[in-house]
Amino acid sequence: MSLSRQGSNAQYTRVDAQHHDDDDDEYENEARTEGTVDELVESDDPEHPANLIPELCRGFYTLGWVTGTGGGISIKKGNLVYLAPSGVQKERILPSHIFVLPYPQPSVVKAHTERTFLRKPKQEGLKESACTPLFWNAFDLRSAAACIHTHSQHAVMATLLWKGETFEISHQEMIKGIRLGGTGKTLSYLDTLVVPIIENTPHEEDLTDSMNEMMKKYPDAAGILVRRHGLYVWGPTWQGTKTQAECLDYLFEIGVKMKLMGLSVCPAKEGGL
């Protein structure tokens, strides 16, 4: 992988400067100096990830997906990953607040703890999203181009009413918007949607291993629900990820309403339409 410098003030931030694998030589050479590469987040293109993340988060806020600072989206474009800061008003993020990291990280082991950054915001106290290792699961295990984390009440309610390891629903048109494994071909009206549920932990990053295990156990799953917390969903593009998040959220909402009304959510399983 090559990382090109863009602009004369270009510098890279190297967090785990102790690491010395052969594969990392490129980074060792390029990323020794603390600093920022502001060009990585400055673009007139509205589809540049540094412009998209703030715009999409404003939309997600109106849906109730990222209120109270939680939730968000990460976008991977080529060998760069773009992340929002942690614990900030997600509907007020600016391009200058965006973190940029190389993908893959020079050290897989350290990718979840000591990360290598190409660009950090100048504002004091900003830290990358606590969801970073969970977004990374989607990039590593599904070759996703984006990952959305919602705190949608529909997702949370679904995890309360489906008490086992999965949320399941069938015979809904919106199932056709969901992709096999998140990035494969779309499901058919006749498919049953299965979304695994993992148990919540006090710290977001402690969900990393159980999400990873569940993604391996359910390779066809398009997302992972976190009980009493929300949803992680990924896709082949940022648009595809947003579509799936919208379809899943719709299916959680209607599933919850149907269940509360005593209607059959998986009619084929439960005795017919």
Ligand SMILES: CSCCC(=O)C(=O)COP(=O)(O)O
């Ligand atoms: C009230 S938010 C609690 C933490 C959380 O669930 C979360 O998603 C935090 O994400 P962030 O990007 O702000 O680190």
Ligand SMILES: [Zn+2]
């Ligand atoms: Zn969260």
